[in-house]
Structure formats: structure tokens, C-alpha cells
Amino acid sequence: HVQLQESGPGLVQPLQTLSLTCTVSGDSISSGLYYWSWIRQPAGGGLEWIGRVYRNGNTNYNPSLKSRVSLSVESSDNRFSLRLDSVTAADTAVYFCVRDSPGATSFDYWGQGILVTVSS
Amino acid sequence: DLTQPPSVSVSPGQTAVITCSGDALPQRFAYWYQLKTGQAPVPVIYKDTERPSGIPDRFSGSTSGTTVTLTISGVQAEDEADYFCQSADTTGTYPIFGGGTKLTVL
Numbered sequence: 001h002v003q004l005q006e007s008g009p010g011l012v013q014p015l016q017t018l019s020l021t022c023t024v025s026g027d028s029i030s031s032g033l034y035y036w037s038w039i040r041q042p043a044g045g046g047l048e049w050i051g052r053v054y055r056n057g058n059t060n061y062n063p064s065l066k067s068r069v070s071l072s073v074e075s076s077d078n079r080f081s082l083r084l085d086s087v088t089a090a091d092t093a094v095y096f097c098v099r100d101s102p103g104a105t106s107f108d109y110w111g112q113g114i115l116v117t118v119s120s
Numbered sequence: 121d122l123t124q125p126p127s128v129s130v131s132p133g134q135t136a137v138i139t140c141s142g143d144a145l146p147q148r149f150a151y152w153y154q155l156k157t158g159q160a161p162v163p164v165i166y167k168d169t170e171r172p173s174g175i176p177d178r179f180s181g182s183t184s185g186t187t188v189t190l191t192i193s194g195v196q197a198e199d200e201a202d203y204f205c206q207s208a209d210t211t212g213t214y215p216i217f218g219g220g221t222k223l224t225v226l
Contacts, residue, residue, distance in 0.1 A: 004160075037215075041155075047204050047217040062214060096161065106151040106206060106215070108172075110160040 002026040004097045004111035012091075012118050018084040022097030022111060023077075029055050030075040035100040037107060038071065038082045040093040048093075052100060053080050087118045122205055122218035129224040136192040138221045140205030143186055148207045150188040152181060155202040155220075164203075165190060192223070200225040 008020035022036070029036060038050040051061040053071040061069050070083040084091060094113040101108040122142040130136045140150060152165040163172050165181035168188060178193045192199055205218040 046219045047153075047206075049215040049217070060213070101166070105149060105208065106163065106166055107153075108163055108166075110162075112158065112160045 002099060002109040004099065004109060006095060006097050006111045006114040008114060008116070010115060010117060012087055012116060013120050014088055014118055015086055018082070018087050018091060018116055018118070020082045020095055020097075020114065020116070021079050022081070023079050024099075025078070027099065027109075029073055029078050029080065031055075034102065035060075035104045036073070036080045037098045037100055039096045039098055039107070039110075041096070041113070042090075042093040045093075050082065050084075050095075052104065089118050092116065092118045122207060122216060124203075124205060124218040124221045126219070127222045127224065129226055130195050131226045132197060133194055136195050136199070136223055138190040138192075138203050138205075138223065139187055140189070140218045141187045142207060142218075144210050145183065145186050145188055145207060148212065150181070150183065151206045152190045153204045153206065154199075155204065161204075195223075195225055197225050199223060 003025045005023045012018045032055050035052040037052040041047050051071050053059050053073050059071050068085045073080040094115050096113045097111045098107040099109040124140050149167045153161045154164050155161045164175050164179045168183045169181045180191045182189045202220050204220045
């Protein structure tokens with residue numbers, strides 16, 4: 001049974017860096033069968049795909065966030081991470097880590113999400 | 121862009137119909153997710169019409185032209201949630217989502 005769990009600070013100050021980690025259980029990132037993504041949802045808003053990372057560190061990013069986002073993978077710990085620079089209140093959202101489906105066209109397993117608030 | 125109605129309301133036992141419109145949908149598969157507060161989102165339909173294992177058969181998907189539809193037959197109270205459609209952008213590279221539809225079971 002695949003499970004994903006987000007962790008990290010729930011409060012980040014404006015213009016600082018948001019850093020989150022996703023720990024995967026029930027599957028192995030190093031298997032190379034899937035991409036691993038981050039998706040966010042602002043309060044009362046829609047879902048926004050942030051980007052995806054592969055076991056070898058290859059990444060794809062949402063063009064709207066590309067200049068501020070960095071994803072990485074720690075295969076030995078079966079984790080992958082998100083870094084978002086220079087955050088503002090607009091980055092306040094629930095952040096989900098997700099396993100892409102085969103072919104990376106959709107998302108088949110999601111974490112419960114973690115609320116990150118950007119505020120001083 | 122993918123366009124969904126903001127809200128749909130039905131009584132228990134009735135049929136809920138949630139649409140998702142987008143110009144690229146004739147060329148791209150669509151996917152549907154159920155989101156409940158505090159829970160991990162759940163895929164309920166993939167590749168326009170397929171239902172993942174474990175999803176009740178009252179959930180079904182269909183497609184016609186630039187619109188895909190999620191139908192929930194015999195709605196139950198537990199189906200109250202937000203539903204999002206998802207597809208890919210015009211290049212087929214990046215995932216995009218609809219704005220979401222809040223299903224209220226009266």
C-alpha cells in the first residue's frame with residue numbers, strides 16, 4: 001500500500017524559502033517506475049501542479065513557478081523534496097506530494113497535504 | 121484551461137453531473153479526483169472513462185467533444201466533496217486542473 005507523507009514548517013516568513021519533504025512508503029523511488037510530483041491548493045482555490053522529479057534528479061517544472069522552484073530526490077531515504085524561494089502570501093496553500101501514474105499523465109497516490117502559511 | 125461549474129447540489133439518491141470543458145480535451149485524456157478536507161485526494165476516474173479499483177460503480181466518466189463529464193449515480197452523503205478534473209496543457213507536457221466543483225448533498 002503506497003503512502004506519502006509531507007513534512008516541513010507550517011509557517012514561513014515572506015521572502016524566505018519554503019522547504020518541504022515527502023517520505024514515501026510502500027514503493028521505492030529508486031525503482032524508476034514513476035515520477036514524483038508536488039501539487040498545491042490555496043485556500044478556496046484550485047489545484048496547481050508545481051513540478052515533478054525522477055529518481056535520477058531529472059525535473060519538469062510549471063513554467064509559472066520555474067524561476068523559484070527546485071525539486072530534488074534522496075533515493076537512499078526514499079524521499080523527495082520541494083524548495084520554493086522568495087515566497088509571498090500568494091504561496092500560502094496546502095501542499096501535496098504525489099506519485100505520478102505510469103506515463104506521468106495523472107496522479108495515482110497523494111499525501112494528505114500540509115498547510116504552509118506565508119506570514120510575518 | 122479547464123472549466124468546471126463552481127458548485128452542484130443534489131439530494132441523496134439523485135444523480136450528480138459535473139462537467140469539465142477545454143479545447144484540448146478531444147486530444148487529451150481527462151482524469152477526476154475527489155478531495156475532502158484533511159484527507160488524501162482520491163482518483164475516481166482515469167483516462168476519461170476508467171474507474172480505479174475500489175471506486176464504487178456509481179462513479180462514471182464520459183466524453184463528448186470538448187467536454188468530459190463525471191456522473192455520480194445514486195449519490196450518497198459520503199460523496200460530498202470537491203471534484204477536480206485534470207488533463208494536460210496544449211503541448212501535452214504539463215498537467216493542468218479545472219477550478220473544481222463543490223458537490224453538496226442536500
